[in-house]
Amino acid sequence: MAKPEQDCDWVWVRAPSEADTTVPHWPSELESDSEAERPLKVVFLQPAKYWTDAAPIGNGRLGAMVWGGVTTEKLQLNHDTLWTGEPGNYTNSSAPTVLSKVRKLVDNGQFSQATAAAFDLSGEHSAVYQPLGDLDLDFTELGDSYTSYRRELDLNTACVTVSYNIGAVQYRRQHFSSKPHQAIITKVSANKSGSVSFAVSLTSQLHHTISINSSNQIILEGTCPSSNDTPAGIKFSAILGLQVSNGTVKSSDGKTLKISNADSVVLLLTAASSFAGPFVRPMNSTVDPQSVAQSTFDKMKGLSYSDIYQYHLDDYKNLFQRVTLQLGDAANADTASESTADRIKSYKDDEDQSLVELLFHYGRYLLISSSRPGTQVSNLQGIWNKDTEPAWDAAPHLNINLQMNYWPALPCDLSECQEPLFDFISSLSVNGSKTAKVNYEANGWVAHQVTDIWAKTSPDRGDPVWALWPMGGAWLCTHLWEHYSYTLDKGFLEKTAYPLLEGCASYLLDWLIPGSNGYLETNPSTSPEHAFIAPDGKNASVNYSTTMDMAIIREIFFSVVSAAEILEKSESDLVNKIKTALPNLPPYKIARDGTLMEWAIDFQDPEIHHRHVSHLFGLFPGHTITPEKTPDLCKAVANSLYKRGDEGPGWSTVWKMALWARLRSSEHAYTMVKHLFDLVDPAHESDYEGGLYSNLFTAHPPFQIDANFGFTAGIAEILVQSTEQELHLLPALPRDKWPNGCVKGLKARGRVTVNICWKKGQLHEALVWCDNDQNNLERLRYGKQVAPLTLVGGKLYRFDADLNCLKNWPLRK
Template sequence: MDGDGWVWVRRPADDDEEERPLKVVFDSPAEHFTDAAPIGNGSLGAMVWGSVASEKLQLNHDTLWTGVPGNYTDPNAPYALAVVRKLVDGEKFVDATEAASGLFGGPTEVYQPLGDINLEFDSSSLGYTSYKRELDLRTATVCISYNIGEVQYSREHFCSNPHQVFATKISANKSGHVSFTLSLNSQLNHNVRITNANEMIMQGTCPGRRPALHHNGANDAIGIKFATAVGLQIGGTSAKVTIIDDQKLRIDAADWVVLLVAAASSFDGPFVNPSESKLNPEVAALNTLNISRNATFSQLKAAHLEDYQGLFHRVTLQLSQASMLEKDILEEVDHDVKTTAERINSFRSDEDPSLVELLFQYGRYLLISSSRPGTQVSNLQGIWNQDFAPAWEASPHLNINLEMNYWPTLPCNLTECQEPLFDLIGSLAVNGTKTAKVNYQASGWVTHHVTDIWAKSSAYYVDAMYALWPMGGAWLCTHLWENYQYSLDKEFLEKRAYPLLEGCAMFLIDWLIKGPGDYLETNPSTSPEHPFIAPGTGGHLASVSYSTTMDISIIREVFLAVISSAEVLGKSDTNLVERIKKALPMLPPVKISKDGTIMEWAQDFEDPEVHHRHLSHLFGLYPGHTITMQKNPEVCKAVANSLHKRGEDGPGWSTTWKMALWARLLNSENAYRMILKLITLVPPGGKVDFEGGLYTNLWTAHPPFQIDANFGFTAAIAEMLLQSTHGDADLYLLPALPREKWPKGYVKGLRARGNVTVNISWEKGELQEATVWSSNPKCTLRLHYGEQVAMVTVLGGNVYRFNGGLQCVETYMAP
């Protein structure tokens, strides 16, 4: 058992097969951004294009954003709120939607690219053969190889979290054959200088305002400063380095070259103006670089692997088809070395389960690479961005996308990767307290549907169906309670989670007002990004009404979390908890419309877009827990009807949300249909006539690229294989396994609520073995498999092995 409270145990008996490769494979250099291979250490990211004659290594740093800390309050908002509420009460929903502009805040700031490392090789590089480019998920490295004449060239890249550098080694199998010119550039305001023959530095500044808000090209605010330092290590007796125009380095006749790249910024938290920051990014970058220079490339890689694999290897998944069909697929993969793009294209015909494994683990890889303790949250594109003005500013969106980014952290055994999310929630609570007080004359804290590095807490702008949604902080707070349910870390609950939950609930209690009948209501209220046809208006659209199903579902989830947290912490007698207990039965119930679906709004409005991408009204089933198959079967039928009505088309994140919802409904067939829907190749570079799908590098598409569905897919696969509840201590094994598609397989290391870790194996579509352990001193679990149920008492430090009949056949001490 290690310090994180989980253990390595032997695999189930049937999985003595050799682990398959987990590689994203290309047979040519990247032509587009979504062909390149992403690597990262949580903060520093790089895209490896793999071009032979002219290589481009695109760099990102998680703290490079436009702007400065903002004022997220509006003293005129209370007047606008009163106007909107009166219009909603009069059911003048179109007018209320228009009047809601008085509650708008402003746009977010914009995530910025750091810059590019350019490597210009000799013109003879144009004639190459045997090209191969691979991203290996087991080692988090990108390797490129090709031949020019009789010389084989190799490049190896990784981003080290322990040393905080991007490392590249370029080598040849014949001495003296590595020659190229190295330069740095950036789309941001910058300058480059050579400090010596082994080092170059780029300094720059992000815009102090988002580009669209520049006035006549002026930008009087001082933005975040940054620095990138590149150091060289060179091998070969004939190697030499020449400085060109104090801007470039020319390396000739080397045996090998190692590039070490460090980056830093002046960002000192969301409340410090860059003009007042005391941080010196150049000094920080050079310090990081100099520490790394004391190690060899092999030593750097060893430290990188120890760190990365300590996270990645916690979970193993293997899925198998019928033996003869799978044998044919694997032989084709092994012998012909199919590219990942080819595997995506052939999935509709071969349904290769190893591609599902790869995509599952790719989500875990991306999360490890884009979110680590001390970094910023993984944004709409993780940490990878090539554009000065990326789609949707690449900002964290709180009405599904940011939450989905972190869905895999707990079930897929990457708890540490949540830390940046908790940091952001803490910052949002600070700014959100001011927003709640000034804008809504409420206690507690609030935030809306989109934020940025400055923890913007005010509403968005442009359109009420995006802007007017003060539930962003509440949805985020459910992650705090979820973390406790998985970890049972009482110190985390008391010192970190509960104060934030408490502040969130204080706002929600004040936000709720007396509604029709004996119910409380939220007013104004929107269902994220989805308008309705306002009754009696001749077909006019509106988005502002009252008590949308998602509002009430999230509030109910938060209130129950506060009550449960208070019970754990002995705080059930506080005034807030008493108010919550009184409010809970006054929340409107989930309603079923005349067509048998879940009502999205408080009234059964006509829906102008029945195939809308958002599934907000189904929140209570997933990721929430207030609707379950066991306790609410009739409501679950309405959820299924709602999913059928929504249809299967939609952006990648919508597809994976549907996948998880079908899993919660124990419907393996439809969950698998969503897998088929997602695994569709998106041609890079141009517009496509469908939504969702995968790019050649396995990134998920909205389109354009959004990373959320990569994480949603991973979480949904876990949900198909294992589900759990904390309060009732139920563990459901293989609840939505598509038995005909994956008749044989195993998963190792999934986490369940109650601080439990589980291994499961199955054969011929039936459970063969399950292994359960926990670091709790003692806990009682109910294991479920189909109709079978078994009670088990689990003692900390012991491992319990169950057969397919849920009989405990072996107990042994954890290693």
């Protein structure tokens, strides 16, 4: 086939998204043989010793961690709806009195006293995410002397493969979690007939029973703890069945199945719970989890392993293949001789950029595996958790963590994976309207810092420095407008986004009160998890009008005004109130040391290297600070980042990476990329700050999944940035580190898709298209070059290094 003009050596490889069914069919001069699928594997050369050595699989609802043992294999199981507790009362009738007291103390400049008084505004702890159980395979009769061990998670197939030799026999296990069939599938095989023998069992840390039915299915039934730690909460069931080729199956104890002398065995596991929504108490649920699990299992009758695998592959690749990334030449690290852990160890010396590719795609893999339409939101650990008392309860935290989980969804063309987030925001709005009315005597709805499956909206219990933060729901609502700005889905804007934004804005208008300085203010106000030194010399956290409060409020108000214009609601009472309030919000301020002020007063900071960079929200993920429009503020942001330093937990590292990318600082953005590549030893994880485990999970430590997602979003931000008017190519490319490469399928605002190729650190060419005429793009930017840009829906545009449009072609269905 002929190659494209100007010797461009890359072609389009992408599956259509549900939101973008118009896919480019190339004109003849752009047609070429498809490039080989780049290997993307997380490799282990020994069985897992720690949980963070295990490999994650998931279908959004049902997840497992594959340990890959030889004499014993463990799949640690999770179901997204297994939580403690039940719906709660997220109101506090005494809050208005306490609120009045706190506000007076703040007005009098008694910030440490206000902080102490604000403890009485706290609520109850969140519910706790629970593990489903373990699927255990016992191969001890085969012996423990093995060679040629390899375990790998293939991101291209969402499948974990374990292989090893015992004597002359090669054993192989394949594991995946099927979305189409809502099941975890394992195939155990050997290259010699009759060699597969093992025992299989299910168990759980929760209150449970085990039985085996006449179909040789192991049935696990259990109950999560209720609010008072008794087993009266959410019920669950798991069913494990077998497809055995030429072997025998028997049980001697009524709990374990023994398979002998088979050629191969396929294990199929389904699970369900009695969870009937965030407003239904477990005791009132009519859902029978065993019946649901059995019905799900029965849908696989008559299907072979190959059938189920192909359904899984088609479903998964439709999402995963939408974006490709190549940094440098062909991948050089997919060898049996090197584990991913060893690659992490050597990264700071060899800077193997194929490892950056792998971690970028790993974030996409984890999002696909932990958040699908109809599931719960991806929590603090996605869906993967081994403990009944996980770190921070594995609860979604709304002061950065849950939001960061969904940062890559839009730029990486996984908008469907955001649907659980929007469902969750809708649930929060129901409980949050009660919290707003009772606690704050306000209209609309509010949510605070920590939530759970029951859509908890009240403050958490504890120190106001983190518990008192009534801006969590507002930050989540920025994702609603972002979704519209990328997809231009007017139906979503009208039916889902705008009603939620209206309620959020109504609350914010009531939360804002006139201040003594002539501006509207939020009081009380905190900057998440960060204290200051009050005038009396004591540490305090409660004051008024923190920078983050105002940055989020501006984003919401601008979003409502923009949405109202599109929906022809610009003359509504709400919009008029917002237009009146906007010019009365306090502006950003620059501190004496040249940094962006975090609080309304230039307080002394007792912890200058604090992990949170909340006051920089307006630059990223917000849009009210930009290099073009507010260069002085950008300089203050940069000074703030210098002052904070590069150290911090994983999620802080990748937030700084995205901030530096927005500042167009390729050097500093890459510094943060490199900073994340530090191998964490699970036995001594408290000695680390940030870093990666051997399975590429990111560390706080301990494990938090948000940095995995934030890293993927940060890489996308380095390569493509957009506003509703401007598309910026390679804004923070580290040219000396990634001199050659290409990215395909990234999304920009306006329903725009972008492919970019660069050589010798410079843009080579870009392909840009959209399937609609609704986008408002006006400019194309690369470095200091700016060119006018008008995209006509249904045409594919090709630009050279000077931003000249070389040609355009029609898109065909």
